[in-house]
Amino acid sequence: MLEAEDLHKRYGDTIALRGVALRVRPGEMFGFVGANGAGKTTTMRIVMGVLGPDSGEVRWRGEPVTAAARRGFGYMPEERGLYQKMRVAEQIAYFGRLHGMTAAEAKSATGALMERLGLTERAGDPVEALSLGNQQRVQLAVALVHDPTLLVLDEPFSGLDPIAVDALAEVLAERCRAGVPVIFSSHQLDLVERLCDSVGIIAAGRMVAAGPVEEVRAAEGRRSLRVVVRDPAPGWADGLPGEVTADGDGRQVLRTTEGDDQAILAAASRAGRVEHFGWEQPTLTEIFREAVA
């Protein structure tokens, strides 16, 4: 298990972290979300030992993190660090060697990862000849090559096409199933909601919500009723509570946190074909908007 307690960090006059705590269990995928400048990168750098906290502590398997433990971690930093002139396969294997793999182990792990991440055809190309998305795949391979005990990834999904997103999600899920804790930051909240077991929302250097995704959504205690009506008569929702939006495809969506749901259903049925009707937990996006507002 990875734990961080009460992390504080300032850069000159800027207070980046004001007591951040997080806990990621073996086999748990943790999505780290927050507005630009909220403190995600700073927290991940501290976990990786790239940066020291002013106060607070990071523990791995119950102990302060040692250099040897860190060598087992896999990290994808925000400032992507690849050797532009080095060939793809050589580069991935090189990082495997840095993490203590033998040449044969590094070569075999490199081949398998290139296959998984769709890089095999580019194995002999220098990194600089690759598109940004493909460079990103190489960066991921570099973080994964030594079969890390913990994965810390700073916005690993940004800039990837949907096929690469799926390939990466599958690789991360597989690592999780093998018992590895995985932390990644992302601004793609739908992706976090889909992939993660737990989530931490950070705002201005403080963790404002953290825990299993379903608990974070339920903790809001703020369900809303969502009603989708196809081709309703104009003005059908006059007098009903909530807001109505059109989806541009003939559907109108009413969302409300109050009112008599049966009366609303009756009005919607009179107006058109009701395609959806139900009380729902707020989405992560809604919680996030409120938390950082």
Ligand SMILES: Nc1ncnc2c1ncn2[C@@H]1O[C@H](COP(=O)(O)OP(=O)(O)OP(=O)(O)O)[C@@H](O)[C@H]1O
């Ligand atoms: N090296 C630095 N020197 C000075 N201030 C810094 C430095 N690194 C980060 N900061 C400041 O610390 C705060 C937290 O930044 P951090 O990069 O951790 O946020 P973030 O959540 O990762 O943001 P983003 O989503 O934009 O990557 C910001 O106010 C940022 O400007």
